[in-house]
Amino acid sequence: MRGFLASSIGVTCAAALALPLTPPAVAATARPALGAEVATSARTVATSVPAVAMSAPVATADGSAVRRTDAEPSVSGSTQSLPLAPLTHDRTVDPSTEQGLPQQDVRPFSLVGVIWDDPNAELHGRVQVRTRAVGTGIWSGWQDVETHNAEHAADPGTAEGTSARVRGSTAPLWVGESDGVEVRVTAAVAEGRSEKTPPGAGDSAPPSDTGVVSPLPAGLRLELVDPGDPAPAPEDPDGTSRPGSLTAETGETAEALGASGAATAASAVNAELAPLGATEIPELGRAETERELLALRGSELTQEQRAKPHIGPRPRVVTRRGWGANESWREKQFTYTKKVKAAFVHHTATGTKYSCSQVPSLIRGIYRYHVKSMGWRDLGYNFLVDKCGNIYEGRAGGAAKPVLGAHTRGFNSNSMGIAVLGSYGSAKPSGAAVRGIARLTAWKLGLFGVNPRAKTYLKSGGGNLYRKGKNVRLNTISGHRDGFSTACPGLQLYRKLGTARAAAARYQGR
Numbered sequence: 049m050r051g052f053l054a055s056s057i058g059v060t061c062a063a064a065l066a067l068p069l070t071p072p073a074v075a076a077t078a079r080p081a082l083g084a085e086v087a088t089s090a091r092t093v094a095t096s097v098p099a100v101a102m103s104a105p106v107a108t109a110d111g112s113a114v115r116r117t118d119a120e121p122s123v124s125g126s127t128q129s130l131p132l133a134p135l136t137h138d139r140t141v142d143p144s145t146e147q148g149l150p151q152q153d154v155r156p157f158s159l160v161g162v163i164w165d166d167p168n169a170e171l172h173g174r175v176q177v178r179t180r181a182v183g184t185g186i187w188s189g190w191q192d193v194e195t196h197n198a199e200h201a202a203d204p205g206t207a208e209g210t211s212a213r214v215r216g217s218t219a220p221l222w223v224g225e226s227d228g229v230e231v232r233v234t235a236a237v238a239e240g241r242s243e244k245t246p247p248g249a250g251d252s253a254p255p256s257d258t259g260v261v262s263p264l265p266a267g268l269r270l271e272l273v274d275p276g277d278p279a280p281a282p283e284d285p286d287g288t289s290r291p292g293s294l295t296a297e298t299g300e301t302a303e304a305l306g307a308s309g310a311a312t313a314a315s316a317v318n319a320e321l322a323p324l325g326a327t328e329i330p331e332l333g334r335a336e337t338e339r340e341l342l343a344l345r346g347s348e349l350t351q352e353q354r355a356k357p358h359i360g361p362r363p364r365v366v367t368r369r370g371w372g373a374n375e376s377w378r379e380k381q382f383t384y385t386k387k388v389k390a391a392f393v394h395h396t397a398t399g400t401k402y403s404c405s406q407v408p409s410l411i412r413g414i415y416r417y418h419v420k421s422m423g424w425r426d427l428g429y430n431f432l433v434d435k436c437g438n439i440y441e442g443r444a445g446g447a448a449k450p451v452l453g454a455h456t457r458g459f460n461s462n463s464m465g466i467a468v469l470g471s472y473g474s475a476k477p478s479g480a481a482v483r484g485i486a487r488l489t490a491w492k493l494g495l496f497g498v499n500p501r502a503k504t505y506l507k508s509g510g511g512n513l514y515r516k517g518k519n520v521r522l523n524t525i526s527g528h529r530d531g532f533s534t535a536c537p538g539l540q541l542y543r544k545l546g547t548a549r550a551a552a553a554r555y556q557g558r
Contacts, residue, residue, distance in 0.1 A: 060542045065453045072352070081513075103123055107141065123410060126276065127420050127421060131150070132149060132231070132268040135148045143266050145234070145264065148231045148233055149230060152228065156182055156225055156229065157274045159220050159222050159272075159275065160179070160220065160273070161218050161271045162175050162270055162274070163216060163218075163543075164217070164264075165216070165265065166266065167201075170198060170216070170426055173234050173235040174234045174450070176190045177229060178230040179191075179228060179230075182225040182226060182227050183225075184292045193219065194218060194221075195218050195219075196399040198396075198536070199532040200428055205509070206459070208454060209410055209454075214423040215421070217421065217422045220398055220413065221397075223311075223399075229272060232266060235261050236262050237261050241253070273421070275413040276416075277372070278371070278375040279348065279375065279376075284549050289422060310375035311369065312324070313375075314373070317444070318441075320344060321447060325369060327366065329447055332362040334557075337360070339357065339358050340434075341357050341359050341495060342497065345496075349371050353497060357494070357558055358497075358556040360487060360494055360552065360556050361490075364438075366439065368443065368444060370440075371411045375428075375444070378419060378427075379425040381450070382451065383449050384449060385452045385462050386461075387462055387496050388462065388463065390462070390506060391524065391525050392464070392465050392528050392530075392531060393468065393527050393528065393545060394465060394466065394468070395471055396432070396467050396469050396470065396471075398414065398470065400470040402434075402435075404436040411427075428453050428475040429453060430443050430451055431467070432466070432468075433469065433483070433488065435477070435480065435481050436480050437480030438484065439483040439484050442465075447492075449514060451464070455528075456528055459506050459511075460509065466485060467554070468485070471538060474539075475540060482544045486500075486549075487552075487555060488550040490553075493524060493525075499553065500558075501549050503522060504525075505520065505522075508520055512534055513531065523549070526544055526545075527541075
């Protein structure tokens with residue numbers, strides 16, 4: 049798979065290729081297209097040394113003033129990173145057991161999460177937020193943020209997993225466009241105190257003497273993410289400026305040029321599936337898919353596989369260009385594993401309060417949170433599926449290639465991660481979402497000769513269920529909890545994986 053690695057020469061050459069002047073139309077309802085969100089006026093992006101825009105100071109609970117940082121032009125989105133503080137001045141309350149922020153005004157954002165310094169530290173407790181909706185000014189009730197997120201990560205000991213940029217984090221929560229926030233983080237008590245009603249923002253009652261409190265991680269910060277607009281399309285080689293592109297008059301910078309090259313490279317790795325710059329990889333019929341399989345992987349197929357290929361028709365996939373990824377955020381080089389032997393299904397735990405037309409913004413928010421807040425090299429999942437059954441390209445490197453993700457700690461090698469947008473502990477996934485999983489796995493697993501109803505062996509990279517180096521027998525379509533002790537992908541979604549396996553096998557003609 050070394051041939052998959054993009055060289056600097058290849059990227060430079062690819063940048064010279066012409067992009068289509070107009071993104072292809074994306075038809076049908078519930079199919080978000082870039083055209084609805086693409087910037088229609090030229091905007092300047094950050095320079096190669098990011099300019100940190102400073103807003104007015106924000107008062108914290110202890111009376112100190114902090115400033116919101118990492119604010120970029122809205123075309124790129126922004127992250128307001130606010131340090132948490134004790135919620136009471138009572139010195140009898142240990143500041144490591146309860147922190148937060150009082151109700152306050154902030155710049156608009158749509159996605160929230162909490163991060164901390166040590167990626168190996170866990171937050172044992174409860175994180176809750178309230179937000180104020182833009183337009184109506186109505187405050188939401190308290191919403192829980194999923195605190196167990198370390199299992200969605202690169203494998204232990206890998207370059208991505210041990211990077212100094214990586215931080216501990218909760219899962220992100222989608223709250224919709226908001227301009228006010230309040231947060232409280234309460235440490236768990238092992239015994240001696242009921243957690244049915246967590247302490248409120250002004251509760252100064254110390255924990256029971258009989259309880260054992262797990263201290264909160266150091267360096268807690270609230271991340272408020274504005275997904276921004278879709279990244280502007282690169283300028284055409286003939287000098288013609290496309291809508292939303294940058295020109296010399298708008299202060300085009302080295303970073304903007306780098307982003308243009310990265311966007312071209314991210315599209316070029318799908319050149320066998322769709323035109324350069326395409327916002328979607330179109331679906332194919334069975335016969336067309338089988339011919340494509342022979343073209344892509346013919347030399348690796350057995351005579352039997354050539355005579356009767358088992359692969360599902362290629363589904364429509366919205367590309368990174370389609371959901372508006374800013375390719376300057378991620379690391380430039382693509383990383384690959386040897387093959388795809390299994391698919392791990394996840395839920396994003398971002399809540400189910402989203403419409404399918406909002407999904408491009410939601411994915412841009414998750415992407416920004418993964419890279420800018422959590423310190424990952426790129427979006428962790430290989431693919432995402434929304435409640436309408438739409439499929440989205442995740443980590444860059446090519447939809448048909450074995451891209452190495454950061455989704456199932458200990459089992460990222462020789463697998464792919466599919467995240468269904470939403471939270472499915474108690475909510476049932478839609479039939480469309482389950483069909484999306486089935487169609488995607490029928491095609492992608494079929495590219496590597498894998499039966500969706502079979503089992504396979506994967507070697508553990510280390511985790512809380514299997515020691516490093518252990519060969520583990522798993523379903524070729526597994527839930528995240530099959531490889532790591534976690535609630536993901538939620539009980540209700542996990543119960544549907546049998547349905548997805550059976551449907552995927554039918555799509556493959558088995």
